[in-house]
């Protein structure tokens with residue numbers, strides 16, 4: 015999300031005389047249990063042009079005084095003018111769209127960056143290695159926005175700009191950088207004729223395959239139920255090839271996936287970050303102290319990294335229900351002046367910023383039962399418990415107003431899943447597109463871009 019103004023300064027939308035067009039601040043009601051101010055800063059996502067060549071749009075262009083033109087009877091210049099016009103006209107029409115900052119494909123872009131320039135900055139250009147700093151840590155970045163509380167600590171650089179948000183995220187970035195370098199060293203030894211470029215790309219191919227396999231077989235298989243996994247063909251093969259690629263599938267990230275469904279993980283965030291020590295001792299820090307603070311990772315030259323790793327491996331994640339911990343609901347990115355954000359509110363407002371249709375519309379899109387009322391009549395809410403329905407009724411005047419994030423996160427989970435039916439459908443469809451529309455998917459047989467039979 016872009017909230018950078020001129021010369022890299024943040025855009026202020028609260029307490030300013032003249033609001034900029036990018037501003038869409040959240041009004042805070044007087045009875046808010048935490049916030050004492052009346053305004054929460056919110057900057058709209060950068061807008062993009064939507065090139066609209068839909069049949070409806072073209073038909074509109076072809077109508078002259080409400081009479082359709084005979085298409086078969088037109089000279090070549092007409093077609094040229096038509097295409098030019100469609101292109102130019104689309105610049106100022108159509109709904110507002112947003113821009114992606116990272117590649118949609120599950121291509122290890124969090125490790126290597128989303129473009130060549132970013133990748134080159136991360137490479138050592140020697141023996142296929144990625145850059146690290148002293149004690150095999152991530153390399154430093156100069157203009158990162160970190161809260162440095164201890165001497166000699168630094169903001170870290172990785173393939174994704176969110177690397178410093180919380181320590182448990184930072185160590186996952188680090189894990190894959192170290193693994194890349196471990197593989198690169200092995201490949202270099204096994205293939206003395208390979209140059210830096212070949213070792214680097216082959217190692218990258220392996221890391222990307224690891225991440226695809228872990229995402230589908232370990233993660234998605236855990237968060238979704240068997241039926242959804244089957245319906246959207248999300249399982250990967252254990253052995254051999256799987257020719258899943260379909261060049262008609264659009265693998266980009268659906269707006270609804272990014273602004274609502276995949277944010278279900280925000281309800282799994284815990285209030286503390288823990289060290290699970292080797293001697294079974296547990297140490298914890300409150301989450302809000304760890305935002306953008308590399309201390310837990312870099313303390314004692316990274317001695318606690320395995321302790322953080324043990325925590326994320328051994329501890330069960332919490333249920334993704336409608337409750338979010340105070341550390342992100344009240345104290346997200348809290349600063350010295352005690353200014354903070356509310357992640358649930360940001361999610362809902364981001365949905366409105368991007369113009370996402372409401373909860374009930376997504377149910378229809380997913381082929382789920384119609385909803386026309388909260389708890390009465392022919393089509394009431396059927397995937398929420400009684401207490402939640404009452405809460406939704408209190409918050410929204412009409413059932414048609416329920417924002418997708420609010421309606422989706424509070425659904426009763428499908429058996430064996432971490433989400434309810436609406437989010438399961440949106441996640442399932444997105445993950446299917448990310449797999450079947452990926453020419454470099456790791457299960458595809460291709461001697462250059464894929465793997466040989468093992």
Ligand code: HEM
Nearest residue numbers: 015179180271272273276277278279280283342360361364
């Ligand atoms: C402590 C952990 C986390 C923090 C502090 C955090 C914070 C944030 C923030 C501040 C945003 C931008 C909100 C906005 O302005 O719209 C965001 C976006 C998002 N988050 Fe999280 N998040 C965390 C964990 C997670 C997890 C575990 C998941 C999913 C499993 C997740 C999924 C997403 C998604 C999909 C977006 C939208 C990204 C985009 O459109 O570019 N987050 N998160």
Ligand SMILES: [Ca+2]
Nearest residue numbers: 117119121123
């Ligand atoms: Ca990517």
